[in-house]
Amino acid sequence: MAFIQMALYSETLEMSTDVNVVIPLDSKCRLQDGKLPVMYLLHGLGGDHSQWTRQSSVERYAEEKGIALVMPRVDRSYYMDMKQGADYFTYLSSELPSVLQSVFPISNRREDTFVAGLSMGGYGAFKLALRNPDRFAAAASLSGSLDMVHRLSQPEVFRNGEEGRIFGSIQELKGSDDDLFALACRVAASGNQPKLFQCCGTEDFLYQGNQNFLKHAEEIGLQVTYEEEPGTHEWGYWDRKISRVMDWLPI
Template structure:
């Protein structure tokens, strides 16, 4: 099917130079335009020499749906390679970064665990880390996961992290953020403890005033850009 992708590029593009790239993932109920429409993203990005790619991933949880489209295959086999064909985006892991909120946080973590050699920094904001909450926020979840998919370990982030290359995961810098009033705060805390004690990842964990909403993510995204330590214009 046809779809669209939102991209922010530097004002001046020198095709002989590859551009550092942020792959920015949206949450459930949003699309690839959400970050542009609901935050100060464009003003923030204008300060840095970086490209931002925001795909439209529907309600997929960044997964090949049981009764829908193969969004995971689209992401890793089509979207990322094709964007690098269209624009002079860097392929080097040290110049590739992942950010996602809510469902997009799940997607960012999944991509990082499956392909840890593709990225150097990963930020996940208010992430869905425990799929047992999905039926309460997504009535149509079976279209993606099927009847038993949310309990299938192949979709479990902890299982993915345990089966990823440990040295590659340790090389990545990680940033986790959750609002202190987020309805998934308990799950986020538990996941952070698992990653730090069982997988031994060094994670910057930010807990600030906020809920699971765009007011919080708008305030947090600028902090993430500072944490990335990107080259300023």
């Protein structure tokens, strides 16, 4: 495995930022065109691009599966084109893949492209795949903050009014392309759905929000592989579940 710490200037963000990349070196992992399947792995609120490799064994799991990992830094943006701030979603969905595909041997085909994330990153992963179902074959949310309309009604979650700077108002979020419930309806109606994996510990403070999204998905016919078990919002749980996600991916 090669572990690359990359700094780049983003034209979208108008600033320098960081991304960590893991590349399997064994040639037997490569596809017929020499490229590698890739998973974008998203961090949680308060984390950064180093979080997954510092806190879990994801590098080892990726080596076993022969999949490249891309771990971007998005700060506390919730993977949004912020109302007052940088366009992190545009950076993640458009600019970053283009840059990385020009540098590393990673595939740009839908069937080889996946995304997963924890907490805030679970929201980001589902949003990225549901807004781009023609580009992502599968997405996984681990303890994801999936019911953001409900979360936005709890101001203690955020600090110094940042919820307004990120999302605007609840009214602006609800029904928009940043509302997973609305996105799920559109994708279910289109028939072009990526595979979805959702899990959350039953003692997690985000458990009810996960139940809300799961119920909504069932009502509209959106297919979701769902798993729950005892667990809280912590790395022991996420390390186990990201290994499970690697086994679940359609590689």
